[in-house]
Amino acid sequence: METSGYVPVNGLEMYYEIHGDGEPLVLLHGAFSAVGTSFG
Numbered sequence: 001m002e003t004s005g006y007v008p009v010n011g012l013e014m015y016y017e018i019h020g021d022g023e024p025l026v027l028l029h030g031a032f033s034a035v036g037t038s039f040g
Contacts, residue, residue, distance in 0.1 A: 003018040029038040
């Protein structure tokens with residue numbers, strides 16, 4: 001299962017992706033980096 005989209009969070013449009021099954025894992029990257037460079 002793969003799902004993605006945007007949800008409103010405190011006045012911002014937050015992008016999310018859901019991949020696979022099981023317990024959720026939240027990945028938060030730091031300033032001036034992206035998911036690909038931090039978690040690639």
